[in-house]
Amino acid sequence: MYRLAGPNPAAFHLFQLLLYAATVVLVYLLGRRLFRDSLTAYLGALLWALHPLHVEPVAWISALPDVGFGFFYLLALLLFLRAEKAASGRLREHVCAALAFLVALLFKEMALSLPLLILAYWFFLPTQESRLSRTVHFIPYLSAVGAYAAIRVSALGYLIASRPGQSTPHLAGAALGLLGEHSRLFFWPAHLSAYRTFEFESALRSPWPWLTLVVVLGMLLIRKREPLLSFLIVWWPLALLPCLDIRQLSIPFIADRFSYLPSVGLCLGISFLLCARLPEWVPRARLASLTVAGLVVVMILWAFQTVRAIPHWRDNEALAAHSLNQSPNAAVLHIIQAETLQFRHGDLDGAAREFETALRLNSASLQPLASVTYSSYLGLGLIAQQRGRREEALSYYQRAVQLLPYRAPAYEFLGAFYFPGGDYAKAAEYFAQAVRANPYSLTARFYLGTCQLKLGKYRQAAEQFRAARAVDPTYRQAYEAEARALEAMGDSAGAAGVRGLMPDE
Amino acid sequence: MDGLLKKRPLAAPATLIFLTAVVYAGTLTNGFVYDDDARSWKILSSRTLACGPGSLLALLGRSAGCTRTSTAPSNSSVTG
Numbered sequence: 344m345y346r347l348a349g350p351n352p353a354a355f356h357l358f359q360l361l362l363y364a365a366t367v368v369l370v371y372l373l374g375r376r377l378f379r380d381s382l383t384a385y386l387g388a389l390l391w392a393l394h395p396l397h398v399e400p401v402a403w404i405s406a407l408p409d410v411g412f413g414f415f416y417l418l419a420l421l422l423f424l425r426a427e428k429a430a431s432g433r434l435r436e437h438v439c440a441a442l443a444f445l446v447a448l449l450f451k452e453m454a455l456s457l458p459l460l461i462l463a464y465w466f467f468l469p470t471q472e473s474r475l476s477r478t479v480h481f482i483p484y485l486s487a488v489g490a491y492a493a494i495r496v497s498a499l500g501y502l503i504a505s506r507p508g509q510s511t512p513h514l515a516g517a518a519l520g521l522l523g524e525h526s527r528l529f530f531w532p533a534h535l536s537a538y539r540t541f542e543f544e545s546a547l548r549s550p551w552p553w554l555t556l557v558v559v560l561g562m563l564l565i566r567k568r569e570p571l572l573s574f575l576i577v578w579w580p581l582a583l584l585p586c587l588d589i590r591q592l593s594i595p596f597i598a599d600r601f602s603y604l605p606s607v608g609l610c611l612g613i614s615f616l617l618c619a620r621l622p623e624w625v626p627r628a629r630l631a632s633l634t635v636a637g638l639v640v641v642m643i644l645w646a647f648q649t650v651r652a653i654p655h656w657r658d659n660e661a662l663a664a665h666s667l668n669q670s671p672n673a674a675v676l677h678i679i680q681a682e683t684l685q686f687r688h689g690d691l692d693g694a695a696r697e698f699e700t701a702l703r704l705n706s707a708s709l710q711p712l713a714s715v716t717y718s719s720y721l722g723l724g725l726i727a728q729q730r731g732r733r734e735e736a737l738s739y740y741q742r743a744v745q746l747l748p749y750r751a752p753a754y755e756f757l758g759a760f761y762f763p764g765g766d767y768a769k770a771a772e773y774f775a776q777a778v779r780a781n782p783y784s785l786t787a788r789f790y791l792g793t794c795q796l797k798l799g800k801y802r803q804a805a806e807q808f809r810a811a812r813a814v815d816p817t818y819r820q821a822y823e824a825e826a827r828a829l830e831a832m833g834d835s836a837g838a839a840g841v842r843g844l845m846p847d848e
Numbered sequence: 849m850d851g852l853l854k855k856r857p858l859a860a861p862a863t864l865i866f867l868t869a870v871v872y873a874g875t876l877t878n879g880f881v882y883d884d885d886a887r888s889w890k891i892l893s894s895r896t897l898a899c900g901p902g903s904l905l906a907l908l909g910r911s912a913g914c915t916r917t918s919t920a921p922s923n924s925s926v927t928g
Contacts, residue, residue: 356875363872364865371860381853385860392868402875646871653874662881 355404362410363401367392369417374611376424377571380619386638387614391607395532395648399599402656403537408451409600415447416454416604423461426480427470434480441483448491453604455491456582458484463581467566467574509590517543517709518587522580523552525602529579529609532645535652536669537662538676541596543709555580572615578608589710595673596709614638674708674715677701681722691726698722717747721756728760736760751781758790767794778807783814789821796828804828809841817846 348354370391374384391397400409419440426436447454461484465477496502524546546552559580562573580587582605589596617634655665663683667676681697684690698719705715724739740760743753754777761770771794777787792807808825812818822845826838853860 352879353876355880356878360869360872360875364868367864367868368861371864381860385853385864388860388864389867392864393871401872402878403881405881649871650874653872653878656875656878656881658879659881 352404359401359404359407359410362414366410366414366417369414369421370607373417373421376421377611378615378619383614383618386618386635387611389642390614390638391610393642393646393649394606394610395535395645395652396528396599396602396606398535398649398652398656399537400603402653406600409603412447412450412454413604415443415450416457417607419443419447419457420460437480438483441487444484445487445490448487453585455488456584458488459581459584460578463577464574467570514589516547517589519552519556520546521587521597522555522583523549524597525583526555527551528599529602529606532648534669535599536666538666538670538673539595539597540670540672541709569620572612572620575608575612575615579605582608672704674701674704677704678715678718678722685722685726691729695723695726713746717743717750721752724756749780751777751784751787754780755784755787762790762794767797770794771798785811785815785818788814792824801828801832819845819848
């Protein structure tokens with residue numbers, strides 16, 4: 344996309360919107376295949392399309408994995424349903440579905456719930472097919488999981504990130520609390536926030552987790568009488584499963600985008616309940632019109648809320664201001680606030696207070712995150728340095744290094760600490776560590792090159808500047824610095840060559 | 849209504865796309881927010897997305913020759 348349109352946000356937003364619209368059509372096709380009733384499918388798809396919780400994945404370009412995985416997940420499910428009804432060549436159809444499933448997995452690991460959903464489909468909507476045949480048809484999906492696991496281990500070096508263990512009752516309680524919060528947000532999508540906080544005790548005190556649990560258990564009880572409705576409702580907790588384990592979650596524990604795909608089941612289920620089942624249970628002529636009218640009213644309200652929420656994603660400032668208003672206890676927002684005070688307003692006292700607040704909120708949260716503590720240490724260190732308290736600054740930077748030694752910024756701060764005093768050897772040592780941690784860091788590359796230039800290591804300096812301009816070919820200072828390093832080596836022709844490559848301003 | 853949707857099979861997808869586009873048209877005038885600023889995308893587009901450490905496409909990237917791109921930093925420790 345960047346190669347096509349450059350750093351133009353409209354192009355990225357347009358792509359995301361088109362993919363979302365295509366996914367809405369898939370929801371409709373899926374509903375039509377399940378219900379054999381176009382109107383029910385249409386209303387279910389529209390309900391899903393207009394849901395305000397989808398503003399985050401659609402309006403946030405970095406949520407492309409969610410929109411991409413949603414599209415391929417539903418495509419896989421649609422192909423699976425087609426394979427189920429196919430008269431012949433069913434295994435081939437299941438292989439096609441599994442390939443779409445593999446693409447969904449490569450977008451986002453949340454897609455791992457698809458095999459569970461397929462098992463649930465077979466459980467709620469049994470056919471005459473033999474167990475052996477089902478096992479054979481399930482193999483392509485398991486193979487996709489296996490292929491994904493192999494790619495993941497090869498790329499990341501692990502299958503599941505391990506976090507300090509917590510007791511099983513605590514994890515189960517947190518999962519139930521999260522499920523309840525997602526349900527609350529689905530039915531009452533007000534106060535949308537990109538940095539929502541999750542409070543374990545208050546979540547379990549609310550009626551939502553228990554109501555959700557009762558409904559899901561109820562669906563299991565009526566599954567023989569209402570198999571399709573039960574399947575669609577159980578879709579919700581099943582697809583949410585990967586986002587209910589707090590050990591796997593970062594900030595925030597509960598995000599709007601997590602319910603993007605799971606809400607397909609609920610939207611189709613609600614439409615099916617109101618448009619197909621309820622009029623059958625209570626056969627009064629006006630009921631069908633009334634339920635459809637009620638659904639339309641809900642859709643109008645949701646559309647209004649969606650349109651209202653989109654401008655919050657206009658830019659960083661709009662998002663941070665809105666989120667802080669909605670989620671004053673989110674530690675990350677206090678870091679953003681601190682940086683605004685520090686760099687835009689020069690309010691060091693205010694910034695220090697905000698960093699301290701972030702540290703306090705993070706340590707009191709359900710699963711404190713090292714990255715929040717790390718950023719706060721760096722911020723507090725810089726403030727101490729600006730106030731001339733060098734020992735205190737050093738102490739904060741070193742604590743940050745100890746906390747996350749594989750991250751570059753603390754090394755860059757340490758390099759920048761020694762650089763102005765002329766201790767180029769020590770500064771170079773830290774900038775080199777920053778480059779090892781993040782080879783794409785322009786700051787680290789450029790300053791490492793500058794230190795080496797000062798130390799008379801011209802060849803190494805030129806290499807760093809060349810690396811910096813390779814990362815960002817528009818970085819004019821890197822070209823000029825490289826040319827100077829080459830001149831210092833006596834390579835005037837090389838220097839002229841580099842200057843010739845320099846892009847226009 | 850159901851009859852109309854059945855009679856005109858393209859009507860449902862077309863109106864769904866239209867309504868989605870109308871409601872979400874506001875996103876087109878939005879900018880980048882935090883993770884998706886222009887510089888990140890520039891760097892991502894150059895190499896990281898296909899070849900970078902941590903990318904799930906790393907394996908595919910390797911087979912596409914990511915280690916030998918002409919724009920690669922000469923002393924980069926990124927091998928993926």
